Amino acid sequence: xxxxxxxxxxxxxxxxxxxxxxxxxxxxxxxxxxxxxxxxxxxxxxxxxxxxxxxxxxxxxxxxxxxxxxxxxxxxxxxxxxxxxxxxxxxxxxxxxxxxxxxxxxxxxxx
Amino acid sequence: xxxxxxxxxxxxxxxxxxxxxxxxxxxxxxxxxxxxxxxxxxxxxxxxxxxxxxxxxxxxxxxxxxxxxxxxxxxxxxxxxxxxxxxxxxxxxxxxxxxxxxxxxxxxxxxxx
Numbered sequence: 335x336x337x338x339x340x341x342x343x344x345x346x347x348x349x350x351x352x353x354x355x356x357x358x359x360x361x362x363x364x365x366x367x368x369x370x371x372x373x374x375x376x377x378x379x380x381x382x383x384x385x386x387x388x389x390x391x392x393x394x395x396x397x398x399x400x401x402x403x404x405x406x407x408x409x410x411x412x413x414x415x416x417x418x419x420x421x422x423x424x425x426x427x428x429x430x431x432x433x434x435x436x437x438x439x440x441x442x443x444x445x
Numbered sequence: 446x447x448x449x450x451x452x453x454x455x456x457x458x459x460x461x462x463x464x465x466x467x468x469x470x471x472x473x474x475x476x477x478x479x480x481x482x483x484x485x486x487x488x489x490x491x492x493x494x495x496x497x498x499x500x501x502x503x504x505x506x507x508x509x510x511x512x513x514x515x516x517x518x519x520x521x522x523x524x525x526x527x528x529x530x531x532x533x534x535x536x537x538x539x540x541x542x543x544x545x546x547x548x549x550x551x552x553x554x555x556x557x558x
Contacts, residue, residue, distance in 0.1 A: 343485060368546070377449075377535055377549035378488075424487060428545055431495070432478075432503075437487040 338367075338408075338425045340436040348444045353397075353412040355439050357425030360406065366428035367408045369399055370435075373421045381423070384408065395419070417443050448472045449550035451536050457556045464523040466553050468536030474548070476541060477519040479503075479511060482533040482552075491534075494519055495541075526557040 341356040359365055366385050370378040382393025389401040395418075399410045408425060420443045425436040449470045458464055468477065475496045480488040480503075490503030492511040500511060508530060512520045523530055536550040 366545070377551045378537075378547075379549065380546055383546060431541070431545060432490060432493065433539075433545060433547055435480075435488040437485060 337429075337434055338427050338436040340423075340425050340439050342439050343437065344440045344442065346442040346444055347415045349417055350414050353410070353415045353419065353441065355410040355423050355425075355441065357399075357408045357410065357436060358406050359408060359425075359427050361427065367399075367401060368426040368428075368433065369393065369397070369408075369410050370424045370426060371421050372424065372438075378424060381410070415441075415443050417445070419443055449536060449538055449548055451534075451550040451553050453553060454551065455554045457558065458526055459558050460527055462526050462557075464526050464555065466521045466534055466536075466555070468519045468521070468550055470517050470536075470538045470548075470550075472538050472548060473516070474538035474540050475516060476539045476545070477513070478537040478539070478547065479509075479519065479521045480535045480537065481505065481530075482535060488535065491521065523555075523557075526555075528557045531555060531557045 338359045368383045369381040371381050372378045382391045384391050384401045392398045397412045422438045422440045424438050426433045452467045478493040479491040489505050494513045510522045534553045537547040539545045539547045
C-alpha cells in the first residue's frame with residue numbers, strides 16, 4: 335500500500351536559510367507525489383506534483399522537490415526562506431484514486 | 446469568488462446534536478471529498494464521491510454520513526455529535542486524470558462541547 339512519512343513535525347529555519355522538508359514514500363508502483371501547503375486559517379493548496387518525466391519538479395513560491403526512486407524520497411526544498419513561508423506542509427501520494435496525506439510538517443521561520 | 450466554498454466556517458455545538466456541514470463547488474468537478482484535520486494527524490478521509498450516484502467510505506467514516514445532492518454539492522452530517530469529532534473539516538474536489546490533484550475549500554472549524 336502506498337503511504338508517505340514526513341520526518342519532523344516541526345522544522346525551524348532562519349530567514350534566508352535553506353528550507354528542507356523531508357518526505358519518504360512507500361509504493362509498489364511508480365507513485366504520483368504531491369506537496370501541499372496550508373497557511374494559517376486557510377485550506378490546503380498545491381505547491382507542486384510529480385507524475386512522470388523530469389524528477390526535479392518546480393512549484394510555486396520558489397519551492398522545488400526531487401523524486402529519488404532509489405531513496406524513495408520526495409524532499410521539498412527552497413534555497414532561501416522568507417517569513418511568508420511559515421505554514422504547514424503536507425506530502426501526499428495518490429493511491430487507488432485517492433490522495434493519502436502525511437501528518438504534516440510545520441515550518442517556523444526565525445527572524 | 447472561491448471555487449470551493451464551505452458553510453459554516455465555524456460552529457460550536459453540544460454533544461448529541463445533529464450537525465450538517467455543506468460544501469459547494471463551481472469548478473465543475475465530478476469528484477468530491479470530505480476530510481478531517483487533527484493536530485499531528487494530518488488529513489484523514491471521511492467520505493468521497495466520484496459522481497452523484499457514487500458514495501464511498503473513507504478511513505474514518507464511523508459517526509458520519511454524507512449526501513451528494515448534485516454535482517456541485519456534497520454535505521457531511523454528524524447524526525449525534527460527540528466531543529472527539531471536534532476538528533477542522535475540509536471539502537475538496539478533483540477531476541479524474543493522471544494525478545487527481547485536489548482543490549480544497551477553506552475549512553469548517555467544528556467544536557463539540
